[in-house]
Amino acid sequence: MDLGHNEQMRTLAPCPSSPNCVSTQATDDRHAIAPFLYRKSRAEAREAMKASVGALPRTELVEEDEAYLHYEVTSLLLRFVDDVEFLFDDQTMTIHFRSASRTGHSDFGVNRGRMEEIRSLVQGKL
Numbered sequence: 001m002d003l004g005h006n007e008q009m010r011t012l013a014p015c016p017s018s019p020n021c022v023s024t025q026a027t028d029d030r031h032a033i034a035p036f037l038y039r040k041s042r043a044e045a046r047e048a049m050k051a052s053v054g055a056l057p058r059t060e061l062v063e064e065d066e067a068y069l070h071y072e073v074t075s076l077l078l079r080f081v082d083d084v085e086f087l088f089d090d091q092t093m094t095i096h097f098r099s100a101s102r103t104g105h106s107d108f109g110v111n112r113g114r115m116e117e118i119r120s121l122v123q124g125k126l
Helices: 042-054 110-122
Strands: 021-023 059-065 068-074 081-089 094-101
Touching: 021 110, 042 059, 042 068, 042 081, 042 110, 081 110, 094 110
Parallel strands: none
Antiparallel strands: 021 094, 059 068, 068 081, 081 094
């Protein structure tokens, strides 16, 4: 299974054609979403992101390094798992991300809504 990133180059995988994914690196309107910007150090921005995302229900941090975070988010009712990834780019002070369902076709906007919720949670903390 493609978890959405490339270990050597640390890029996010493209979204599939299905509408159950959003990514800051997507170029089409259905999948594209604006990245987060940070002004603090990468370490401080990473900790702020971890605190905000970690407070969400049914969210587990499964992989991290100094410039990458990967979470699994499990839905309440049907126990579907979504992958949420963050890449920190110090050159542009940008946090790129991808949020994608592992199964199904439509997510009824859940991934986009989750990322906008995280945007509001980290507002002013990065």
